[in-house]
Structures are given as structure tokens and as C-alpha cells.
Amino acid sequence: MARQLVWFRSDLRTLDNSALAAAASRGPVIAVFLHCPAQWQAHGHGANKVDFLRRGVAALGDTLAGYNIPLLQRDIGDFSATAETLLAIAREHDVAALHFNREYPLNEARRDAAVQAAFHAAGLASHAWTDAVAFEPGELLTGQGHYYSVFTPFAKAWQRQVDAGRLALRDAPSVQAALPIAAEALPDAPRLADTPVDARHWPAGETAAADRLARFLRYRARHYHEQRDLPAIAGTSELSPYLALGMLSHRQCLQAAMAENDGHLGDGDAGLTGWVNELIWREFYQHIVVGFPEVCRHRPFQRHTEALAWRDDDAAFRAWCEGRTGYPLVDAAMRQLVQTGWMHNRLRMVTAMFLTKHLLIDWRRGEAFFLRHLIDGEFAANNGGWQWAASTGTDAAPYFRLFNPTTQSRRFDPDGRFLAAYLPELAELPAKARHAPPRDALGAADYPPPIVDHKAARERALAAFKALPRS
Numbered sequence: 001m002a003r004q005l006v007w008f009r010s011d012l013r014t015l016d017n018s019a020l021a022a023a024a025s026r027g028p029v030i031a032v033f034l035h036c037p038a039q040w041q042a043h044g045h046g047a048n049k050v051d052f053l054r055r056g057v058a059a060l061g062d063t064l065a066g067y068n069i070p071l072l073q074r075d076i077g078d079f080s081a082t083a084e085t086l087l088a089i090a091r092e093h094d095v096a097a098l099h100f101n102r103e104y105p106l107n108e109a110r111r112d113a114a115v116q117a118a119f120h121a122a123g124l125a126s127h128a129w130t131d132a133v134a135f136e137p138g139e140l141l142t143g144q145g146h147y148y149s150v151f152t153p154f155a156k157a158w159q160r161q162v163d164a165g166r167l168a169l170r171d172a173p174s175v176q177a178a179l180p181i182a183a184e185a186l187p188d189a190p191r192l193a194d195t196p197v198d199a200r201h202w203p204a205g206e207t208a209a210a211d212r213l214a215r216f217l218r219y220r221a222r223h224y225h226e227q228r229d230l231p232a233i234a235g236t237s238e239l240s241p242y243l244a245l246g247m248l249s250h251r252q253c254l255q256a257a258m259a260e261n262d263g264h265l266g267d268g269d270a271g272l273t274g275w276v277n278e279l280i281w282r283e284f285y286q287h288i289v290v291g292f293p294e295v296c297r298h299r300p301f302q303r304h305t306e307a308l309a310w311r312d313d314d315a316a317f318r319a320w321c322e323g324r325t326g327y328p329l330v331d332a333a334m335r336q337l338v339q340t341g342w343m344h345n346r347l348r349m350v351t352a353m354f355l356t357k358h359l360l361i362d363w364r365r366g367e368a369f370f371l372r373h374l375i376d377g378e379f380a381a382n383n384g385g386w387q388w389a390a391s392t393g394t395d396a397a398p399y400f401r402l403f404n405p406t407t408q409s410r411r412f413d414p415d416g417r418f419l420a421a422y423l424p425e426l427a428e429l430p431a432k433a434r435h436a437p438p439r440d441a442l443g444a445a446d447y448p449p450p451i452v453d454h455k456a457a458r459e460r461a462l463a464a465f466k467a468l469p470r471s
Contacts, residue, residue: 001027002096003179007086008033008071009108010378011101011131011246012056013206014063016169018131019099024173030093030181031064032072033057034085037190039078043107043379046372048341049244051189051196052204056245058186059205068178075187079111083118090124093181097124101131101246104286105379106296132250133283134158134166137290147291149301150395154287155280159266167251167258194372197341202241202375209242213253217260224271231333231344232417237275238342240376243282250279285384288394295383298364300392308392309464310362319451320355321369323422326450328434329409330354332422339422341375350408352389357402358457360464363390391465399465402458409435423447 004023008031011017023029035057040050061071076085086098098119103112112128119126130136140157141147148154216237220227227235242248254265257276261268265276288295295301318324323331323338333347343351348370355366367386371377387393391401413419416434420427425445426434433441439449 003027003094004029005086005090005093005095005098006031006069007098007100008057008060009100009103009246010244011249012053012060013209013247013249014060014067015172015206016249016252017101017246018129018170019101019127020173021170022127022129023097023099024176025171027096028176028179029067029069029173030072030089030095030179031060031069032074032086032089033060034082035073035075035187036078036082037075039107041190041192042078044368044371045377046374047192047194047196048373048375049371049377050192051199052202052241052341052375053245054186054189055199055204056247059207059247061183061186063206065183066175067173068176069173070179070181070183072181073184073187079107082111083115086115087118087122087124090119090122095124098126100126100128102128102136103132104137105289106293109290132246133286134162134250135283135287137287140287147287148284149288149292151281151284152395154284155277158280158283162265167254169249169251169255197339197375201340202342204247206247209239209248210252212239212242213237213248213256217256220271221257221260221275222269222271225274226271228274229346229412231336231347232413232415232421236345240378240381241342244376244378244381250283253279281384282381285380288384289380292394295387295393296379300363300390301387301394302392302396304468304470305390305392307468309360309467311360313359313361316359316451317355317361317365319448320351320359320361320366324448325354325452326448327354327405328419328423328426328437329405329413332419335422337370337373341373343370343374346408346412348385349389350403350405352386353397353401353403354405356386356390357461358405358452358454360457360461363387363392400462402461404454406436406454 004027006020006023006029014020064071072089074085090098116126140154220235223235227233239248257272258265261272266273292301300306323334325331330351333343333351337343352366355361356363363386367382371382384393388396391397391399416431419434425447426437429437429441437447
């Protein structure tokens with residue numbers, strides 16, 4: 001049986017991996033991971049994501065070794081050297097075919113097309129597999145044959161057409177006869193401006209991912225709909241980093257949810273169905289980057305919003321980044337992001353809407369800041385969330401929707417526990433005073449007054465959007 005080369009990317013697992021399963025069924029497998037630190041930095045990924053990825057690759061190599069599959073590693077800088085590097089490996093090790101799982105953002109899709117063209121020209125086979133989504137972009141279309149631009153009808157179509165075959169777990173590889181090829185060590189870490197967060201917060205690899213999934217289903221999933229919006233409670237799955245780098249698959253998550261919910265996805269337990277809905281949102285945004293590639297070019301989904309008169313206010317942007325806006329919920333959330341590499345989903349909406357509506361600062365600046373710090377930074381979901389909050393994207397919040405951070409704080413952190421955890425300067429205040437601390441109650445505490453008045457900011461944002469030409 002001829003040797004097969006599996007190119008790992010954002011699918012750092014051996015279980016339920018479409019490309020690996022297909023390759024292992026055809027012959028002995030050699031694995032490869034290409035490190036592209038210059039490309040990762042050009043795409044805006046910071047130390048947290050890069051460190052988590054590198055630890056994930058190391059864990060993958062250990063797991064592959066148990067199957068006698070050697071993992072080769074190359075530092076190629078950026079995507080431009082991908083095709084020639086893979087061809088050289090294929091020729092050196094007498095490989096018959098290359099296998100990889102598809103990625104959908106524009107740069108990645110172009111890279112993959114170039115690789116397949118190079119292999120075809122060299123007379124070698126290459127196979128791209130659908131793995132990160134249940135439906136390949138272009139399979140789910142509206143009645144007019146267009147990509148969905150609104151989530152709810154997309155989700156209904158997804159639920160209606162998904163079947164057991166699309167959710168079936170792929171076979172794990174068998175232990176193969178040892179090859180005379182040595183696994184290779186992780187290249188030196190790239191020099192980055194930031195220091196990654198403590199690795200103990202986010203253990204990497206598919207074993208850690210499976211453990212976190214099991215704990216979520218056992219202790220939190222059935223309360224997800226009640227607790228997912230409460231930042232002081234560990235009510236979310238915290239699986240997004242593992243999904244972003246494929247240490248866990250969407251099929252593993254959906255199968256586990258169905259097992260807990262008597263075989264159902266769209267009905268049954270409210271907590272489980274709510275979580276399934278979030279997994280479908282992730283797939284929706286993957287379809288968006290294919291159907292509307294302008295979002296991969298720093299363009300708004302809603303073209304008429306390109307004329308928005310964003311404010312160029314570096315001081316306000318810096319206050320937002322540093323958690324010094326004078327709005328405690330916004331500040332606590334931003335400090336959570338910088339300190340932990342992660343932010344609660346409700347707070348991602350609150351902070352993004354504050355930047356784009358209260359401060360009227362371009363969503364692209366916030367999108368880049370998030371991507372630099374998030375350990376789960378993934379282009380499609382991050383871009384989709386930011387454009388939703390900014391009212392420039394697909395299925396976006398109406399432009400006149402503008403969260404009041406103080407109201408959000410009182411509603412979702414009523415006891416001020418989350419605020420106290422990340423704003424120690426407010427921890428000694430009575431719980432109710434933490435949401436909008438009176439100046440005379442702060443004493444010597446170093447906490448700034450609000451940098452903008454909510455009512456005035458709302459009027460300014462409404463005026464800016466009303467001044468736009470309609471699409």
C-alpha cells in the first residue's frame with residue numbers, strides 16, 4: 001500500500017479527523033505540520049493563540065507516535081512556500097497522495113488551491129476533505145440559490161437537512177507498522193511582542209479537549225440556557241479554543257449533545273439545544289467567508305456602511321484596550337481578555353458594541369485587538385461577531401440597538417462578583433455600587449470616570465448611521 005501524507009492545520013487531533021481517516025484507510029501515513037509564524041502574525045494572531053497552537057502540535061505529535069505515525073515539522077515563514085515544501089516532502093518519502101481538511105477564509109483557500117495545482121502538475125494525487133462543517137459552503141442555499149445572510153433560516157435549513165451521515169464520527173487510525181522516518185522536533189518559538197498567558201489555564205491537545213467536553217456535559221450543559229450570560233459563573237463550555245484549532249470536532253460535540261438529549265438536536269433540553277445552536281453559528285460564519293469573500297478583505301458585509309464616519313480617537317481606543325473606560329463591565333471584560341486570553345461571550349458583544357457605538361471607533365480596530373489576545377481567535381467567528389455588534393455585518397444587530405453597559409452589568413452580574421474579580425479597585429464597594437460607582441464613594445481608588453455619556457453616545461451613533469446612504 002502506498003504511503004499517504006496528511007497535512008495537519010487547524011485540525012490538531014487523531015480522533016474523528018476526516019483527512020487522517022481517509023489516508024489511513026489507503027496506506028501507511030506520514031503526518032506534517034507547517035509552521036508559518038510570519039503568516040500568523042500577518043493575520044493578526046498573538047502570543048496566546050500561537051503558544052496554544054504550538055502546544056497543540058506537540059500533543060498531536062505524541063498521540064500520533066502511539067500509532068507509529070511520524071510527524072514532520074517545517075518552519076516555512078508564510079504560505080508562499082507551502083506547495084514546494086509539501087512536494088519536496090512527498091518526493092523525499094515516496095508519497096502517493098496528499099490529504100488535508102478544507103479551510104475556508106480567502107488566504108487559506110487560495111493556498112490550498114495552489115497546493116492542489118502543484119501536486120496535479122507533478123502527477124501526484126491530492127485530496128481535500130470536508131471536516132470542519134457539516135455542509136460544504138454552497139450546499140445550503142436559499143430558495144433563490146444564494147448563500148444565507150441571516151442566521152435563523154440558515155439554522156432551520158441546517159437542522160432540516162442534517163443527517164446521520166454528516167454527523168458520523170470518522171474512524172480512528174490503526175496502529176501501523178513503524179516507518180523508517182523519524183518524527184521531528186517543534187521549531188523554535190517565534191519572537192512575539194506579547195507573553196502568552198499561563199498554559200495551565202488552557203491545557204492543549206485532544207485529551208484535554210475531550211476532558212473539558214465531558215465536564216461541560218456533566219455539570220453545565222443542562223443549565224446552559226440559564227447561565228450562559230452570567231460572567232461570574234462558569235456557565236459556558238469554554239470549548240472555543242479547542243474547536244478553533246480542531247483539537248475537538250463539531251461532530252464530537254454534536255454527538256455528545258445528542259447522547260445527552262435522547263438523540264435530539266433541535267428540541268428537548270433547552271440547555272443542550274441552546275448550545276447546539278451556538279455550534280451552528282460557528283458553521284454559519286464559515287459559509288459567510290466563502291459566499292461573501294469581501295469580509296476577508298477588511299470590508300463590511302453591508303456595503304453601504306463603508307461610508308460610516310468612524311472617529312479617529314486613539315486616546316479613547318487605548319482606554320478601551322486597557323479597561324479604563326469608566327464603565328465597570330466593559331473594563332472588567334477587557335481585563336479578563338488581556339489577563340486570560342479569553343472573554344465571556346456576552347461580554348464580547350458588550351465590549352464590541354461599546355467600541356463601535358459608544359465610542360464610534362472602527363470595528364476593524366477592535367477585531368484586530370481581540371484576535372491579538374484571544375486564545376480562541378478564529379477569523380470567521382471573530383469577524384462575524386464584530387460586524388454583528390457594529391451593525392455592519394450579516395444578520396447584524398439593528399443600528400439603533402446599543403447596549404447600556406450599566407444596565408447589562410446590573411442584569412447579568414447583579415452581585416458585582418465578576419466586576420470585583422477583575423476590578424480590585426472596586427471590590428470594597430457595596431455590590432450595587434460597583435455597576436456605576438459614585439465618585440464620592442471611590443475614595444483613593446484609582447478608577448476613572450466614564451469617558452463618554454451613554455445618552456450622548458447613543459445619539460451620536462444614531463446620527464452617524466442615519467446619515468448613511470441606504471443599501
